[in-house]
Amino acid sequence: MNKTDILIVDDQLLFAESLKTVLETRGEGLNVVSIAANGKEAVHMAGIYNPEIILMDIRMPEMNGVEAVKIIKEKYPEIITIMLTTFDDDTYIHNALTYGAAGYLLKNTPPEKLISSIYAAKNGLVLISPAIIKHLTHDSIKSDIPKEKPDWLNELSRREKQVLKLLSSGLNNKEIANELFIAEQTVKNHVSLIYSKIGTHDRMKIIRMTEGLI
Numbered sequence: 001m002n003k004t005d006i007l008i009v010d011d012q013l014l015f016a017e018s019l020k021t022v023l024e025t026r027g028e029g030l031n032v033v034s035i036a037a038n039g040k041e042a043v044h045m046a047g048i049y050n051p052e053i054i055l056m057d058i059r060m061p062e063m064n065g066v067e068a069v070k071i072i073k074e075k076y077p078e079i080i081t082i083m084l085t086t087f088d089d090d091t092y093i094h095n096a097l098t099y100g101a102a103g104y105l106l107k108n109t110p111p112e113k114l115i116s117s118i119y120a121a122k123n124g125l126v127l128i129s130p131a132i133i134k135h136l137t138h139d140s141i142k143s144d145i146p147k148e149k150p151d152w153l154n155e156l157s158r159r160e161k162q163v164l165k166l167l168s169s170g171l172n173n174k175e176i177a178n179e180l181f182i183a184e185q186t187v188k189n190h191v192s193l194i195y196s197k198i199g200t201h202d203r204m205k206i207i208r209m210t211e212g213l214i
Contacts, residue, residue, distance in 0.1 A: 004122065007051040008035045009042040009068065010084075011060045015107070019055070027115040037061075039068030046072050046079060053118055056101070058085040058092050066095045073100035080121050084114075093128075103127030120172045128170055128207075153213060155197045163190040168210045 006023060010016040013035070020032040033049040036042040038060040046054065054072065056065040069081050082103040083096045093104055102121045105114065106129045117127045156164065159180075166176045173191065177184040195201050198209065 003029050003031050004053060004118070005031050005033045005049065005051040006053045006055060006118070007033055007042065007045055007049060008055050009037075009039070009060070009065065010035070010055075010057040011037050012057075013037070022111045023115065023118075026111055027118070030115070030118065039063030039065055039071075042068045043071050043075070046076055050076070050079070052080060053121065054079055054081045055084045056081050058083060058096070066092055066099065069096055069101050070099040082117065082121055082127065084109075097126075105129045116172065116174065125172060127172070149213060150209070152197050152199070156194065160190050160194050160197075163187060164194050164206075164210060167191065167194070168207050 004027075008016045008019055010019075016035045020035065023030045023032055033051055034045050036045050039056075040063040042054065042056065042065075043063070045051075056069060058065040065083060065085070069083070072079055072081060077100070080102045081100065082105060083092075083101050084105050084107055085092075086107050096104060103117060103126055105117060105127060109117070109129060121127055153161075162180060163176055166179055171179065173187045174184050177187045180187070198206060200206060200209075
């Protein structure tokens with residue numbers, strides 16, 4: 001596996017150092033190039049190290065993670081940023097994803113799940129912790145749920161609906177494959193067809209559209 005350079009951004013140095021150790025010892029090809037203590041440092045270091053992945057905390061001094069994501073995405077659109085935090089505030093979630101974050105994971109995510117999420121983000125998947133999805137769909141965005149079933153729902157096969165339900169609950173392709181006892185490539189094919197039928201690759205929009213329908 002090719003080397004993946006990672007920048008960790010967190011004002012809690014002990015957590016950041018521990019995360020660095022976990023990623024480099026358990027993740028194949030993962031290399032932490034540096035640690036930034038706030039969003040301002042993150043923007044600066046992004047230009048110096050040009051990491052492929054940034055693991056970004058939310059609430060930090062001088063500049064928070066959401067503001068940093070906005071600037072980094074404008075300057076270095078190729079860099080993949082994953083928000084990694086203890087907070088599940090609706091505004092932070094929506095803003096971070098709107099500004100181009102590739103995912104929003106809680107800090108209590110198991111190491112194996114975090115590492116697999118990093119690999120998934122490299123493949124273009126948007127990642128959101130199931131706990132955050134549950135919070136969003138049952139509170140802040142519930143009013144956006146359509147009252148009538150959309151036309152695209154009738155176009156989905158039974159298997160595609162099963163895949164979509166698991167996808168919307170936060171599972172990645174490998175986890176969906178294990179859950180349904182099918183090949184991961186088969187899941188990828190289903191996901192591609194689902195996105196085509198729904199007409200969007202926006203994970204947050206899909207969560208909104210499918211809540212209460214499947």
